[in-house]
Amino acid sequence: MLPGMLFCMPSAAALFGSLCHGCRSRARSLSFRGCSWSPGQNSRWNSQDSIQSTAENPRILITGGLGQLGVGLAEILRKQYGTENVILSDIKKAPPEVYRSGPFVYADVLDYKNLRELVVNNRITWLVHYSALLSVVGEANVALARKINITGLHNVLDLALESCLRLFVPSTIGAFGPSSPRDPAPDLCVQRPHTIYGVSKVHAELMGEYLHHKYGLDFRCLRYPGIISANTQPGGGTTDYAVQIFHDALSTGHHECYLRADTRLPMMHIGDCHRATVEFMHAPECQLSLRTYNIAAMSFTPEEVSTEIRKHLPHLKVTYNPDSVRQTIADSWPVRFDDSNAQRDWGWKSTYGLEELVSDMLSSINDKKTNAGLPVS
DSSP states (O other), X not given: OOTXXXXXXXXXXXXXXXXXXXXXXXXXXXXXXXXXOOSTTOOTTOOTTTTOOOSSOOOEEEESXXXXXXXXXXXXXXXXXXXXXXXXEESSOOOHHHHHHSOEEEOOTTXXXXXXXXXXXXXXXXXXXXXXXXXXXXXXXXHHHHIIIIIHHHHHXXXXXXXXXXXXXXXXXXXXXXTSOOSSBOSSSOOOXXXXXXXXXXXXXXXXXXXXXXXXXEEEEEEEOXXXXXXXXXXXXXXXXXXXXXXXXXXXXXXXXXXXXXXXXXXXXXXXXXXXXXXXXXXXXXXXXXXXXXXXXXXXXXHHHXXXXXXXXXXXXXXXOOOHHHHHHHXXXXXXXXXXXXXXXXXXXXXXXXXXXXXXXXXXXXXXXXXXXXXXX
């Protein structure tokens, strides 16, 4: 254990209301250290007033917040807990609308001191760790992926232990490999992924579970399918075609797909993804039989999503030019997730099917293009 490290139990005083009786009784034995505020790592949102936290509201830091998931999750959490209680962070400059929407700070997950200062100064109690290089980008720069996805993870794990944080680290369909069961893939099975992204996510799952059992770290992890969102551009993942095809359908009417037409993969609308994350973070610890869960919504092929889009845009033309790297990655992944444990333990249930996803994506992207004065095919 690190010098000066506290043993963490799976709950904190700020989260008392979400605990069932068994978890609450364990929490009563804990003593919590107060953290004084200082002006370091401040933003225009930091003040003595905004730093206050009630017993009901966690203080949340999101790393890698300018990726596909962070801004949307922050919006949901701010509605629940107050704008000042959710701090978005990244190493990139935030666009004006993100800066205006709530607290945003610089945070480099490779800089432990920087992260620790943020946690202490802002009295963080939950940490959502979204910083990562995705599958395709990671294969193109393995050394950088190893640093961000593994060294950065270790910094976050150490910090969560030291400060007794509730820590959420997403995993992925990419945590499975060619020897894994594919239809469906269960929560517990052989994984052995063939990408640095997948290897780093398996490492995160196992390290989090180990630290939970050994030191009581409240570690929580969901294996996300391919996430489909109208709000962000594709970010270097193998499932990105399922986002790009909607943009192409509404702009040029033509999409060239880098996967075979029959490549089936698990997918999920970002609304379901955010809701699953929030519900999982709220779940009382004594309901969780696992530290890492699959979550599922739908599974489709490029040909199937193209057919559904043509119900709205009959002119869509799709050609196929499989990329060897992405196709090999996709062929090693499951075609469906078994999420029965998440359904049983904390009541997970998706709301978007393929029909609802396609309608929402086309409507949302069309509205964005119209509002921006861009042509729509």
